[in-house]
Amino acid sequence: MPAIVMSNSNDPPKEFEGKITSYVILCGIVAATGGLMFGYDIGISGGVTSMDDFLIEFFPSVYEKKHRAKEDNYCKFDNQDLQLFTSSLYLAALVSSFFASKSCTMFGRKRTMQAASLFFLLGVILNGAARDLAMLIIGRILLGVGVGFGNQAVPLFLSEIAPVKIRGALNILFQLDVTIGILIANIVNYFTTNLHPWGWRLSLGLAGVPAIILCLGSLLITETPTSLIERQRMDEGLATLKRIRGTENVDLEYDEIVHACEMARLVKRPFRNLMKRSSRPQLVIAIFMQIFQQFTGINAIMFYAPVLFQTMGFKNDGSLLSAVITGGVNVLSTVVSIVLVDKVGRKALLLEACAQMLLTQTAIGVILQMYLKNNNNLTPSLAITVVVLVCLYVMSFAWSWGPLGWLIPSETFPLETRTAGFFFAVSSNMLFTFIIAQAFLSMMCHLRAGIFFFFAAWIVVMGLFAMFLLPETKNVPIDEMTDRVWKQHWYWKRYMDEDGNDKKNNIENGSSR
Ligand code: BGC
Numbered sequence: 001m002p003a004i005v006m007s008n009s010n011d012p013p014k015e016f017e018g019k020i021t022s023y024v025i026l027c028g029i030v031a032a033t034g035g036l037m038f039g040y041d042i043g044i045s046g047g048v049t050s051m052d053d054f055l056i057e058f059f060p061s062v063y064e065k066k067h068r069a070k071e072d073n074y075c076k077f078d079n080q081d082l083q084l085f086t087s088s089l090y091l092a093a094l095v096s097s098f099f100a101s102k103s104c105t106m107f108g109r110k111r112t113m114q115a116a117s118l119f120f121l122l123g124v125i126l127n128g129a130a131r132d133l134a135m136l137i138i139g140r141i142l143l144g145v146g147v148g149f150g151n152q153a154v155p156l157f158l159s160e161i162a163p164v165k166i167r168g169a170l171n172i173l174f175q176l177d178v179t180i181g182i183l184i185a186n187i188v189n190y191f192t193t194n195l196h197p198w199g200w201r202l203s204l205g206l207a208g209v210p211a212i213i214l215c216l217g218s219l220l221i222t223e224t225p226t227s228l229i230e231r232q233r234m235d236e237g238l239a240t241l242k243r244i245r246g247t248e249n250v251d252l253e254y255d256e257i258v259h260a261c262e263m264a265r266l267v268k269r270p271f272r273n274l275m276k277r278s279s280r281p282q283l284v285i286a287i288f289m290q291i292f293q294q295f296t297g298i299n300a301i302m303f304y305a306p307v308l309f310q311t312m313g314f315k316n317d318g319s320l321l322s323a324v325i326t327g328g329v330n331v332l333s334t335v336v337s338i339v340l341v342d343k344v345g346r347k348a349l350l351l352e353a354c355a356q357m358l359l360t361q362t363a364i365g366v367i368l369q370m371y372l373k374n375n376n377n378l379t380p381s382l383a384i385t386v387v388v389l390v391c392l393y394v395m396s397f398a399w400s401w402g403p404l405g406w407l408i409p410s411e412t413f414p415l416e417t418r419t420a421g422f423f424f425a426v427s428s429n430m431l432f433t434f435i436i437a438q439a440f441l442s443m444m445c446h447l448r449a450g451i452f453f454f455f456a457a458w459i460v461v462m463g464l465f466a467m468f469l470l471p472e473t474k475n476v477p478i479d480e481m482t483d484r485v486w487k488q489h490w491y492w493k494r495y496m497d498e499d500g501n502d503k504k505n506n507i508e509n510g511s512s513r
Helices: 022-049 052-058 062-066 080-107 109-130 132-161 164-193 199-205 206-218 225-230 233-243 253-268 270-274 277-297 300-312 316-340 345-373 380-398 401-412 415-447 450-468 478-482 498-510
Strands: none
Touching: 022 080, 022 132, 022 164, 022 199, 022 233, 022 300, 022 316, 052 062, 052 199, 052 300, 080 109, 080 233, 080 415, 109 132, 109 199, 109 206, 132 164, 132 225, 132 401, 132 415, 164 199, 164 316, 164 401, 225 233, 225 253, 233 253, 253 345, 253 415, 253 478, 270 277, 270 415, 277 300, 277 401, 277 415, 277 450, 300 316, 300 380, 300 415, 316 380, 316 401, 345 380, 345 401, 345 450, 380 401, 401 415, 401 478, 415 450
């Protein structure tokens, strides 16, 4: 049995050997295409639900309302069925991510990603060929299952294969693909909106492309060493670790993974274990990172950007074009995050973004409050100002709460609760995405420009949270978080009580050092 290297908060930090191999990068790029599926879906819905052909076929009452003269600016598309189309996917993803977390533990991260691509593909076929609302909604549900499986497996996969020094960057490839997916979807919608009467079918059908890429690409990639060792495939785990690190000298890291797996094996019921006091810090952080991510209001912009821009008086084409611009900003700013996250750290990005988001949301709210009444349009210069503010807002989200909402929960749980704990992150994301998607149009109808102040207030709360309760996880090996992060944190250390240490002692007694 290999030596187990116990980490202890008094030990000096360990340096794992290992290069950044082209194979690890390839694995990262392929797995991240799970993010493309998610992003394409986020980006496509808003455009499709504002296409007349689509509305005539499935939501005739919304179509009529949209074209009635002198429609109220803020209440144009307030229709629960239409919102259900957008949000049903997230509900399905929420439920399925529970099964995905089990699947990640039992069958591995790679198999779970493959399952994701197949569910998604089925959903795409039903959506592209939809003849009635039932087909459309069932298709969305299958897409949701695909997203639930993908979002559960991909960020974990990326955090586990990454060398510690670039873990943040590699994990953010997922979010980069989310943003690319959103952008591509916006561009697709821009063109398909003029293809009558089937443009929307093309928009929905092209979602199959990322699913096929993930399905075929996954044949090229490895399972994570952690998942192999967790499932007792020790030799394969060791060989994989050597391959992805590009060196024979992986003993330290291997021992640490084996140690983490030993600890994990002692925990028979990860979900019950998560309810223990010592899991509280990671759980709270995982859930709140995602709740706050949604309460930045980003999806109010992402889903409904075309609707929002139409509200401000841009014509159909102009509004999609503006959505393409915000989509481009989203992608480029995510690259900034990839470059900075392992250098300046997670907290600095989150705090800077809070300041930028607060200013821009408030400014948008003030402009709309003062100048957008029920039935007028903004003047061109004001409308452009709002687009610029939206871009500045999206920019700050894209280098902070967007990627870090996924990264931080995927890197802070110990192995014994990692997949179960990450389920809470994924499902919180889905639940709150659902709530915002379902509520946004009605909220806009009732709160009017005040909706932007509503989100601005949340940004203050999340800024305080990031400042005081979020520990920094930059450059800490994933299996050393308990000792190096939680036990050192001014507040959370009080939760790191004896049961964590007891487990360690059991292992220490039964194994060599
Ligand atoms: C969020 C999505 C959001 C997207 C925008 C993701 O991290 O989970 O809800 O639409 O970022 O880029």
